Amino acid sequence: MGTSVRTRGCHAPIDRCHQGLGRRVGRWLALSGRAVTRPVELDAAEAWTRLLGVRTEQDALAAGLVEDSEGELRWARSASPEAVRLAELYLPLCLAGPRYVIAQLGQSLDGCIATRTGDAVFVTGEEDRCHLHRLRALCDAVVVGADTAITDDPRLTVRACTGTNPVRVVLDHRCRVPHDRQVFTDGAAPTLWVVGCGDTAERPEGVDIVRMPCDDDGHAPGRILDVLAQRGLGRVLIEGGGVTVSRFLQAGALNRLYVTVAPVLLGDGVPGLHFRGTERMRDALRPPVRRVSLGADTLFELDLGSPAAEQ
Numbered sequence: 001m002g003t004s005v006r007t008r009g010c011h012a013p014i015d016r017c018h019q020g021l022g023r024r025v026g027r028w029l030a031l032s033g034r035a036v037t038r039p040v041e042l043d044a045a046e047a048w049t050r051l052l053g054v055r056t057e058q059d060a061l062a063a064g065l066v067e068d069s070e071g072e073l074r075w076a077r078s079a080s081p082e083a084v085r086l087a088e089l090y091l092p093l094c095l096a097g098p099r100y101v102i103a104q105l106g107q108s109l110d111g112c113i114a115t116r117t118g119d120a121v122f123v124t125g126e127e128d129r130c131h132l133h134r135l136r137a138l139c140d141a142v143v144v145g146a147d148t149a150i151t152d153d154p155r156l157t158v159r160a161c162t163g164t165n166p167v168r169v170v171l172d173h174r175c176r177v178p179h180d181r182q183v184f185t186d187g188a189a190p191t192l193w194v195v196g197c198g199d200t201a202e203r204p205e206g207v208d209i210v211r212m213p214c215d216d217d218g219h220a221p222g223r224i225l226d227v228l229a230q231r232g233l234g235r236v237l238i239e240g241g242g243v244t245v246s247r248f249l250q251a252g253a254l255n256r257l258y259v260t261v262a263p264v265l266l267g268d269g270v271p272g273l274h275f276r277g278t279e280r281m282r283d284a285l286r287p288p289v290r291r292v293s294l295g296a297d298t299l300f301e302l303d304l305g306s307p308a309a310e311q
Contacts, residue, residue: 047083099234112269127294137163141233145244146172165189
């Protein structure tokens, strides 16, 4: 006969008692393992893909966002810190409505967007460039002035993240932009070339020419936005340069302005924002602002509210 021992009331032989205990421990471990298994965390790539499809609160719910106790939208499932950050930074733009105008600039600590020779590659770092591409992906159209198209020869496409290329709009009331610029030649996205009414510019292949009234300073920002909206391009990014962004800001045509400041000094470089300001400091524009770290750079997000009516 096997030897019996008392183990919490068990008088079975030792080998049989151990077998029963082993089975119970195995079941407990299995149940415990299932209890602590966590769902797959929502990563940044999937979070961004979901945000791209959000335009209404119903879209947000379908994308997996829910309201928390404070009425703020957050991911319903466990999400990585970067996925949470993406929702915090870009969800307001996703839900801004069908007609919304934003602008962005990257500049040095002393307010320059390029050196005195026009070299702007690159003022800010890689994280800010990714941020810029995300803004492009969330907009219907991206607008630049003639100087930016000539000096920087930008592509104005979405490459640093997933997303659809916006329609590219070049403001050039004097028809100065050469036909060999990438926005006119690469065929990567539809392009509008906005010129003056009296200009007889030859149309580059694949580019639509839009003729609009203008003065010596260029086209009125409000009229530009109206023309774009008539083409179904209501969500607009004013990307540069400093003169163009400043004109839209001065006209009260912006809902939101993003300015990223890099820890670099350029001295006598090309200035960024420049417009007629107030005579008294107490009357200066002080919109609500949010600060976000983008690597070594600092992003200032200014909420400018609803654009003023075109004068």
